[in-house]
Amino acid sequence: MTLKNNVILTHDDINNKIRRIAYQIYESNIDENEIIIAGIASNGIVFAKKLKDMIETISKIKPILCEVHIDKKHPRNEIKTSIPASNYINKSLVLVDDVLNSGSTLIYGVKHFLEVPLKQFKTAVLVNRNHKKYPVKADFKGISLSTSLHEQVNVILEGRRFGAYLD
Template sequence: MKDNTPILNDEQIRQKIRRIAYEIYENNYGEKELVMAGIVEQGFELAKLIAEALEHISPIRVRLIKVNLDKFAPTQSEISLDCDEKELKNKSIVLVDDVLNTGRTLAYSLKPFLKVKVKRLEIAVLVNRSHTQFPVSTQYTGYELATTINEHVKVELGKQKLSVFLQ
């Protein structure tokens, strides 16, 4: 495959984000507040876009938080939230990342949520590559993509145009 093969364009990504927002609303329609926890960088950007779409289509108030960790060395870095963990007690949470590859980042990102009793914890991703090595599954997936382990999915969010490329 050539470099930067387009997978999803701006319009397609926005459509997938709207669909994910509707699915989240359907599964959480009784909630007054929902916590969207975006994994640092692209996961947080995706969480912001989903939160905007969810607030547009539903009465649910969305609280956006960031999960901080070093994606390349999660065992050697501190994994933290930009809020007090106690504020998450009995809350429904959607953990968000851009791409699910091996499940490693998502698995380590769960650590702060294990310290507090949450009501529900679900996972949303824009692209699922299905190469999971960790027992992580998503409740909300924008796009399932069969790739080789050597290929790389590049997601660009937070810019004027959204895009997903296969490298």
């Protein structure tokens, strides 16, 4: 994708958002030894890895990465995680995605993790759009954005230059 006039977040903006969100996660889990950072595949897990790395840099908390597989076209299908549920019982967990659009992916992810007793449950997104169909909110967000329903937000988190674009 080429750089266009519809840049929402630049590479530096995204790195600053990652740092800020990592500090917010740390502050809300300051007494924890370890937390679960659960990233929704595919871009959510990339964002989660970057948050994990930053949390390791700024704190002594051990973040454990968990990849969450949700069929975004059929979110009621079985949700799979890269670690067993027994690994996050009574732990603090942050569910991470790159963009919060309608809220359906995040709400089904929330439902999955609520089947296990957690100490604390939060959500984090890089871009929070204001078109939710479901009553779900991001506890930690990089940017809130009002867009039309026909516009798409594309986030690139891999490679040498990150960016968020409005198409």
